Amino acid sequence: MDIHDKRFETLSVTHGEHGSTMSDVAEDVVVPLHLTSTYAVGGLNPDADLECLDPDAGEYLYSRLSNPTRNALEHRLAAMEGGEFGMAFASGTAAIVSTVMATVQPGDHVVAFDDLYGGTKTMLSRLFEERLNVDVTLVDARDVDAVVDAVRPETTLLWMETPTNPLMHLCDIEALADVAHDAGAKLGVDNTFVSPYFQQPLALGADVVVHSTTKYLNGHSDSVGGAVVTNDEELAGEIGFLQQVGMGNMLSPFDAYMVLRGTKTLPLRMERHQENAMAVAEYLEAHESVTAVHYPGLESHPQHDLARRQMSGYGGVLSFSLDADLDGVEQFLGALREFPLAVSLGGVESLVEHPATMTHSPLTQTARDLLGISNSLLRMSVGVEHVDDLLADLDRGFDALDASGATQTTPSASD
Known part of the structure; x- marks a missing residue:
């Protein structure tokens, strides 16, 4: 059966494993963990092109170039995103860096969402602007016209997150795909926050999609990784070169095994x-005691209609502002038991x-103020626990906030 005839839930469980060439000893239901660093070859072949080895036919040379466990994951991730080419990286940041590097060169211009993850903004500034002579313009990409106005003749990439971190x-x-293509540029979309289960940017015209597999795709907060999926064969070749040779940022076999396991329960x-x-x-x-809530699933979200149009669901991340100063925020957080204070998201x-x-x-206070990231803003990754226990925990937090008396007399800054 062609993969396009299969539903997402089936692809997430079996694609890349059943009927594969991952084992020449037994037909494994689960792809084995291949920890080998190198592979025996049949003999000398002076005419062999090592870059043309076919992992799908069981042709392997060295695990930095390809590995059966990683190969299975890359096929699955591509299928889940509705793409043809998938590449798994050592981190989400490595996936982003490789994708941007594959689409720009010195003198080029990138237009990016102003509400990107702080690490991505720092990478665009310190690596691409300061060291690689790539100009970056940050815009409020909620406004398509603002993106159009920012595009220049030398623009080669539009880089977006949707939803963004942390203001959703x-x-x-x-x-934006139309804007990019009219300008002869590529559109890249970080799809981490809602996963391919709820949103598939390639189907909407994006050229390339990235993920931090650390988040929902793995789903258990015990693996760090990243992924890139595209239908563009030339772009896939450039990104694959950076993954395997240019920077060697491939995902380890063990982490690939963990993400393969994680995707099986992604829909659930x-x-x-x-x-x-x-x-x-x-x-x-x-x-x-809350002055603002940012979640696309709420009808009050200013872009709720867009969310309904391009997403099939709204994910598990939200942010909100407390009516409190920083001391009050600390009191609220200190009373929580079911919401540990920690970075990352997407785990159970x-x-x-x-x-x-x-x-x-890493952003300056001025930059945070412009974005609406105040000291009263909190981001929550809501897990799969019983919801009544989560709500009871929030009650504890608000009780502690009330008892502290550390509320503000004026509303928090919000967007």
Whole structure:
């Protein structure tokens, strides 16, 4: 059966494993963990092109170039995103760096969403602008016209997250794909926050999609990795060169094995993440000590209609602002038991983080203020626990906040 005839839930469980050439000893239901660094070859072949070895036919030379466990994962990730070429990296950042490097050269120009993950913004600034002579313009990509105005003749890449981290802003992928292609540029989309289960940018016109597999794809907070998926064969070749040779940032066999395991439950987990996140968002929106809630699933979200149009679900991440100063935020966080204070997201367990002092601390205070990332803003990754336990934990936090008396007399800054 062609993969296009299979539903997402089937691809996430079996694709890349059943009927593969991963084992010449037995037909494994689960792809084995191939820890070898090198492979025996049949003999000398002076005419062999080592770059043309076919892993799907069992042709392997060295695990930096290809590995059966990683190969299985790359096929699965590509199928889940509706793409042809998949590449797994040592981290989400490695996936982003390789993708940007494959699409720009010195003198080129990148247009990027202004509400990107802080690490991505720092990478674009310190690596590409300061060292590689690539100009970067940050814009509020919620406004398509603002992106159009930022495009120049030397623009080669539009780089977007949707939803963004941490304010859950959206951009219109289909409209921005048209903007990019009219300019002769590529559109790249970081799809980490909702996973391919809820959003597939390639189907909306994007040229390349990246993920931090650390998050929802693995789903258990025990593996770090990244992925790139594209239908563009030339772009895939450039990214693959950087993965295997140029920088050697491939995903380890063990982490590939972990992500393969994680994807099997992705559809089940995403449904529960969304169900719990919606309940938490509605609870927070109704609370008198909360001044703003950012979650695309809420009808009050200013881009809710766009979310409904380009996403099939809203994910498990939200952010909100407390009516409190920094001392009050600390009191609230200190009373929580089911929401550990930690960076990252997308695991089965719930987490909370403080963007201003954690994920976005590399940004200046002025930059954070412009984005609306105040000291009262918190981001939550809502897990798959029983929702009543999560809501009871939030009650504990608000009780502690009330007892501290550390509320503000004026509303927090928000977007």
